Amino acid sequence: MVVPLEDYRYDALSCPRCSNCKWVDHVYVRSHRFAKICPINARYGFNAYSAHGMLDMALALLDGQLDYTPGLIDVVYKCTLCGACDVRCKRNLDLEVLLVLEGLRERCAQDEAGPLPQHKAVVEKVNESHNRYGAPSQKRIQELPGAEENADILYFVGCNHSYVQKETARATARVLEASGSKFALLGAEEWCCGRPLIATGQWELARKKMEHNLDTLASYGAKTVVTSCAECYKTWKVDYPRMLKRSTEDMDYRVLHIVEHAQQSLDAGTLSFKNPVQMKVTYHDPCHLGRLSEPWIHWVGERKAFGRVEPAKTYRRGTYGVYDPPRQILNSIPGIELVEMERVREHSWCCGAGGGVMDAFKDFALWTADERLQEAESSGVETVVTACPFCCENLGEAARLARDKINVVHIAELMLKALS
Amino acid sequence: MSLHKEAYQALESILGNENISEDPAICEADLKGGSGEFIFDANAVRPACVVLPKSTEEVRDVVKIANRYRLPYIPVSTYYIGLCAPSLPDTIIIDLKRMDRLEIDEKNMYAICESGVCFSQLQAEAFKLGLQTMTPGCGSQASVVANTAVHGMGPFGYRLGSAYRRILGTEWVLPDGEVLGLGSLSFSPEDYFWGEGPGPDLRGILRGMTGPMGGLGVITRMAVKLFPFVPEPPKPSGTSPYTRLNLPTNRMKWFHLTYATPEQAVSAMYEMARSEIGTMAMTVPPLFRYIARARGKGANAFWEAWAKAKDKIDPRETIVRILLVGYTSDKQLAYEEAVLHDIATETGATIAEARPSDESWIMSADAISVYFFGGVYMPADVSLDSLNQGLKVGQSTAALKKSRTPPLGEDYGYPGWLQLQELGHSSYLEFLAFAGLEDVEQLAALSQDCVQRDIDIGAYPVYQDPTVFGPKWQDYHHIIAEVKKTFDPNGVSNPPRPMKLMLE
Numbered sequence: 022m023v024v025p026l027e028d029y030r031y032d033a034l035s036c037p038r039c040s041n042c043k044w045v046d047h048v049y050v051r052s053h054r055f056a057k058i059c060p061i062n063a064r065y066g067f068n069a070y071s072a073h074g075m076l077d078m079a080l081a082l083l084d085g086q087l088d089y090t091p092g093l094i095d096v097v098y099k100c101t102l103c104g105a106c107d108v109r110c111k112r113n114l115d116l117e118v119l120l121v122l123e124g125l126r127e128r129c130a131q132d133e134a135g136p137l138p139q140h141k142a143v144v145e146k147v148n149e150s151h152n153r154y155g156a157p158s159q160k161r162i163q164e165l166p167g168a169e170e171n172a173d174i175l176y177f178v179g180c181n182h183s184y185v186q187k188e189t190a191r192a193t194a195r196v197l198e199a200s201g202s203k204f205a206l207l208g209a210e211e212w213c214c215g216r217p218l219i220a221t222g223q224w225e226l227a228r229k230k231m232e233h234n235l236d237t238l239a240s241y242g243a244k245t246v247v248t249s250c251a252e253c254y255k256t257w258k259v260d261y262p263r264m265l266k267r268s269t270e271d272m273d274y275r276v277l278h279i280v281e282h283a284q285q286s287l288d289a290g291t292l293s294f295k296n297p298v299q300m301k302v303t304y305h306d307p308c309h310l311g312r313l314s315e316p317w318i319h320w321v322g323e324r325k326a327f328g329r330v331e332p333a334k335t336y337r338r339g340t341y342g343v344y345d346p347p348r349q350i351l352n353s354i355p356g357i358e359l360v361e362m363e364r365v366r367e368h369s370w371c372c373g374a375g376g377g378v379m380d381a382f383k384d385f386a387l388w389t390a391d392e393r394l395q396e397a398e399s400s401g402v403e404t405v406v407t408a409c410p411f412c413c414e415n416l417g418e419a420a421r422l423a424r425d426k427i428n429v430v431h432i433a434e435l436m437l438k439a440l441s
Numbered sequence: 442m443s444l445h446k447e448a449y450q451a452l453e454s455i456l457g458n459e460n461i462s463e464d465p466a467i468c469e470a471d472l473k474g475g476s477g478e479f480i481f482d483a484n485a486v487r488p489a490c491v492v493l494p495k496s497t498e499e500v501r502d503v504v505k506i507a508n509r510y511r512l513p514y515i516p517v518s519t520y521y522i523g524l525c526a527p528s529l530p531d532t533i534i535i536d537l538k539r540m541d542r543l544e545i546d547e548k549n550m551y552a553i554c555e556s557g558v559c560f561s562q563l564q565a566e567a568f569k570l571g572l573q574t575m576t577p578g579c580g581s582q583a584s585v586v587a588n589t590a591v592h593g594m595g596p597f598g599y600r601l602g603s604a605y606r607r608i609l610g611t612e613w614v615l616p617d618g619e620v621l622g623l624g625s626l627s628f629s630p631e632d633y634f635w636g637e638g639p640g641p642d643l644r645g646i647l648r649g650m651t652g653p654m655g656g657l658g659v660i661t662r663m664a665v666k667l668f669p670f671v672p673e674p675p676k677p678s679g680t681s682p683y684t685r686l687n688l689p690t691n692r693m694k695w696f697h698l699t700y701a702t703p704e705q706a707v708s709a710m711y712e713m714a715r716s717e718i719g720t721m722a723m724t725v726p727p728l729f730r731y732i733a734r735a736r737g738k739g740a741n742a743f744w745e746a747w748a749k750a751k752d753k754i755d756p757r758e759t760i761v762r763i764l765l766v767g768y769t770s771d772k773q774l775a776y777e778e779a780v781l782h783d784i785a786t787e788t789g790a791t792i793a794e795a796r797p798s799d800e801s802w803i804m805s806a807d808a809i810s811v812y813f814f815g816g817v818y819m820p821a822d823v824s825l826d827s828l829n830q831g832l833k834v835g836q837s838t839a840a841l842k843k844s845r846t847p848p849l850g851e852d853y854g855y856p857g858w859l860q861l862q863e864l865g866h867s868s869y870l871e872f873l874a875f876a877g878l879e880d881v882e883q884l885a886a887l888s889q890d891c892v893q894r895d896i897d898i899g900a901y902p903v904y905q906d907p908t909v910f911g912p913k914w915q916d917y918h919h920i921i922a923e924v925k926k927t928f929d930p931n932g933v934s935n936p937p938r939p940m941k942l943m944l945e
Contacts, residue, residue, distance in 0.1 A: 034878070068520070092464025112684065115740050329815065
């Protein structure tokens with residue numbers, strides 16, 4: 022198992038139930054309305070629907086005090102695994118909250134208590150067609166302007182940008198080209214990164230996707246993987262090393278999200294945005310690009326007395342997520358006025374799409390997205406910019422349903438406008 | 442346990458099926474109360490169901506059903522307090538989180554809070570209006586209503602007064618389901634401006650010695666006083682875990698005064714209060730300093746530094762940390778700063794201005810940080826008394842603790858955390874002790890040592906069993922028992938709270 026629940030017994034046991042996992046860092050609370058940070062707790066209210074509740078469930082499962090119940094499955098799979106609770110807890114404590122939540126899912130899958138039928142349908146498509154939509158591999162994006170046969174950079178397009186929001190892939194390619202970077206595509210050889218499997222606790226199935234993608238990367242000889250999808254980014258950067266029991270820095274490749282690549286190109290002077298884009302926008306930090314994207318640091322050791330561990334462990338606390346590059350990009354586009362929402366960066370409110378929630382609990386995913394849109398509206402903007410296709414999709418659908426004055430766009434498309 | 446079907450259906454008819462659950466996994470989260478693997482949880486029983494009312498009327502109806510079927514119930518909101526773990530079968534947890542309406546009367550400087558509103562929410566809204574509220578020691582995640590109904594202690598209590606002084610109109614669902622308005626609410630259902638009377642002030646009964654702990658029904662709405670603040674509040678900055686408020690240095694400054702002895706420090710704190718300067722003033726236990734320095738570095742870093750501290754820490758040396766605020770003007774801050782320097786000179790302190798930021802007390806409160814390096818923490822003793830008495834209790838507790846250290850965690854003999862309260866008319870001492878998970882019973886034993894010691898020296902008992910202290914304090918436990926029996930004739934409101942007596 023990749024996240025054995027037993028390994029995190031101490032973390033579950035040590036939760037002091039302070040409830041900080043439910044609130045934005047108090048230093049950053051700006052209003053009564055937008056002070057909450059845990060979508061499931063905000064929506065469903067029961068303490069069970071929170072990190073605190075799931076830690077208690079995990080402990081009870083481990084101790085044989087609790088069996089799988091409909092309530093347990095509902096809580097576990099309604100959590101978007103956004104990691105906000107983990108960042109909040111780790112402001113003060115050294116508890117691996119998110120790993121307990123992931124461990125719960127893996128255990129559910131192992132015991133065949135999960136995932137849910139809607140997840141299984143996605144898994145079937147990923148296994149059969151190597152993408153979450155069940156579309157033919159040959160229909161993945163095979164060509165993009167500027168793409169070459171071989172290059173040091175591999176643009177890993179991702180399922181969504183290959184089959185659904187293709188315009189973002191074209192925009193990303195144009196940004197790469199404009200920055201003078203040579204890049205290649207995998208085309209039909211690209212397989213789903215495995216995120217839908219990981220999110221639902223099926224790590225061993227995801228391993229097969231990883232192995233294929235890593236082998237293909239090696240055969241291309243590329244050293245850098247660029248993504249336009251925050252979920253693919255986090256999977257390549259964090260979860261592949263986890264499955265291989267290695268640290269991110271020990272991998273043979275590096276991963277960049279297009280915002281990092283563009284920001285580096287801006288700094289190097291190889292990219293500039295000349296075309297004014299008159300828009301007042303706000304930026305939504307995708308969880309997988311923000312607080313969840315810190316490099317993985319592999320650790321094996323023992324728990325000692327009190328909170329000590331041997332050897333010392335470096336905790337991922339959400340401090341070093343990709344927060345500044347998208348903001349630097351937006352601030353470098355003439356005409357753009359960036360207005361921040363109340364909950365930003367590591368304190369960002371999840372869009373609701375992650376963790377398989379959009380597949381299994383559409384209404385809750387849209388409720389979560391609408392909360393974010395209301396926050397955006399209150400900041401006085403009409404456009405929400407983000408950097409993840411699933412944030413775009415979920416926020417976009419929520420906007421179409423209830424907030425038709427709000428547009429949701431991927432940052433690559435905004436960069437394209439500034440280039441044109 | 443599961444509820445009788447008829448009772449469950451009655452609750453469901455009030456709340457709707459989305460807002461009630463008897464699923465064991467859902468109930469598991471409310472099994473242990475709110476203090477981690479703590480001694481209060483030892484005899485906890487998983488609740489029979491959890492309900493989420495949205496209004497006072499729903500709370501009232503739930504409470505009436507509980508009385509009808511003789512089912513114990515416990516109101517909870519934001520946790521991190523003991524004494525809300527169910528100890529009887531068939532308990533209903535009334536989670537008040539959905540009741541989160543907040544309304545501020547700017548002109549009259551008060552806020553009406555429902556039970557689900559936490560302190561940082563209120564503080565953020567108050568700041569926008571140039572006002573402020575308390576930040577309690579347990580942290581800003583705490584419910585304003587629940588915390589204020591208990592002692593609600595924290596360093597701001599020096600300037601803003603004790604919690605019970607801040608309570609205005611209050612809506613209270615009595616243990617049997619009757620809804621009662623206190624203060625101005627008793628004659629004007631929409632008006633929260635006044636807290637007292639008419640007639641005997643029932644806020645005292647509500648609060649009792651240490652707060653009702655859910656043992657006297659449910660407070661659904663409470664108006665709390667707000668206070669003037671600086672026009673430009675501190676600005677948040679930094680990335681987690683290094684987040685802080687940057688102070689407007691023309692209006693706010695922290696100072697550290699270092700003394701050779703705690704007696705000198707206490708004398709200086711009296712002088713600060715006599716001069717009416719500062720908005721918070723407290724001693725800083727060495728442990729707190731080492732925790733703060735280790736933030737973000739992991740427990741190993743803390744323990745490494747703490748082990749080396751043995752040769753550096755003089756338990757007599759005492760640092761007093763004081764926040765000066767120019768509420769009215771820059772000149773007020775300049776004046777208070779000048780007075781503080783005079784006090785430092787007269788009392789033999791080394792004075793230094795601290796960095797112009799606040800990581801904790803204005804908006805956050807990091808009490809939870811004491812769990813950072815593992816193990817279990819608890820206030821082995823708490824004193825609400827004069828500064829001199831607080832110091833006496835702290836020093837005595839340090840001596841008691843020494844005999845149990847190890848296995849209790851080492852704190853190098855420091856006599857606890859002492860805060861000025863009520864402009865120096867009282868103080869608050871918390872003597873925190875910690876142990877490994879396997880030595881929790883040692884914490885309980887130290888607490889018992891302190892109980893006996895408090896009886897011996899006539900210290901004011903807080904958070905302790907009234908049946909032990911009662912005979913020494915005019916048999917007040919009989920009064921508490923009588924109040925409980927009168928208000929809660931069926932004994933269903935978080936039995937045995939507000940004290941153990943009701944179980945016996």
